[in-house]
Amino acid sequence: MGLIILWFLCGVVAAMIGSKKGEGCGAFFLGILLGPFGILIAVFSRGNRKTCPHCKESVHKDASVCSHCQREIKEPNKIDDESSDVGV
Ligand SMILES: [Zn+2]
Known part of the structure; x- marks a missing residue:
């Protein structure tokens, strides 16, 4: 018990x-x-949180703008401007 x-x-x-x-x-x-x-x-x-690269505060993982410092957060694995033609 x-x-x-x-x-x-x-x-x-x-x-x-x-x-x-x-x-x-x-x-x-x-x-x-x-x-x-x-x-x-x-x-x-880390849950569904990630650390803001600018102010190091915890923000939602889907956030594109930090709720603490209002700066844009770029996803490191969503860079498709360059080297996007790999593997096709
Ligand atoms: Zn921030």
Whole structure:
């Protein structure tokens, strides 16, 4: 019984960590399923956040303009102006 409570607590802790990264619900289930490992995953997961290259604040991964410094954020893997004809 104690183990179940411990596992549930792991889910709550993982959810608290994950909620700061915008994925609290997913992290909660990770914690429930994986226990302490779910917490570790929540800690090391970047979630759906990314770091603004200009002000180093955490912003949504789909954001093209930083909500903190209002500067444009370029996706490093979406550069298709150059070298776009590779592999066809
Ligand atoms: Zn910024």
